[in-house]
Amino acid sequence: MTDNSHVVLVIDDEAQIRKFLRISLTAQGYRVIEAADGRSGLAEAALTRPDLVVLDLGLPDMDGQEVLRELRGWSTVPVLVLSVRSGEGEKVLALDGGANDYVTKPFGIQEFLARVRVLLRQSGQGDSGAAAVESGPLRVDFAFRQVTLDGREVALTRKEYAVLATLAQYHGRVVTQQQLLKDIWGPTHVEDSHYLRVVVGHLRQKLGDDPANPRFIVTEAGIGYRLRAEREA
Structure with missing residues (x-):
């Protein structure tokens, strides 16, 4: 058994x-x-x-x-x-x-x-992650595929949501560009980093996130991106 x-x-x-x-x-x-x-x-x-x-x-x-x-x-x-x-x-x-x-x-x-x-x-007995993840005023609700900022829903495209949800899934940890491209665009697009840059740029615009001083999405140069953990200043 x-x-x-x-x-x-x-x-x-x-x-x-x-x-x-x-x-x-x-x-x-x-x-x-x-x-x-x-x-x-x-x-x-x-x-x-x-x-x-x-x-x-x-x-x-x-x-x-x-x-x-x-x-x-x-x-x-x-x-x-x-x-x-x-x-x-x-x-x-x-x-x-x-x-x-x-x-x-x-x-x-x-x-x-x-x-x-x-x-x-x-x-290891599976890991489907939390039902929702928060980073300050930003909340990603996986159950309802909903993103809210300061309590207001943010309208995202399918790709924008997929990128943000993946970063939220690994909250506080770096997700490589290759992993994001493979998981979201498919294994034939792991070199198409411009796709990812465009989507992250749109996400930052919709979230009011300054790439030079990000509240949410942090760029790890040459590696990938991470969603800020709640404890970060």
Whole structure:
């Protein structure tokens, strides 16, 4: 039996698959949460902070690849894709998009459980981060994908939010340019640092942040960026 503190979120629109996985995972001591579509799956991921997400790609409201992209905007939780799509291109897209593993349906339950154990072991019981992060008057709420400054919502583009959410996820620590480019634009754009400079520039404008004397986003020259920790002067 495994440590039953592990929570597995299953996002799949097939009720029979969810039941099968629930029975199999529960028998191994895991606690299982279910979602039948992408939006409810993202909401559950934000609210329950699972240790592992099992994600189907063929969802009724949005494609699983899109769910993965949104999830990776604010969470590092391990993701195991479970899909009937067996093409190499689909697998590469999912893995490049941040999936940790990919299992094709139909699948053997023992292999599936072994992959679950490996991902949980690698992640150290998972770490999906805090529900929200604050840096002075700036608040990044991952659950609602909302950014507020002095209590007022700041309208951000998808890329602007993704950059800020990633910095918030590593609050107080430097995130390299290469990591930001790979995670947000994809592995083929790790040298396109101008993309990142433009987005950070727009973020600073919207947050009223002076790059010469930043309140929020600090540039570590030649390395990357970090979101100021609350304790910094």
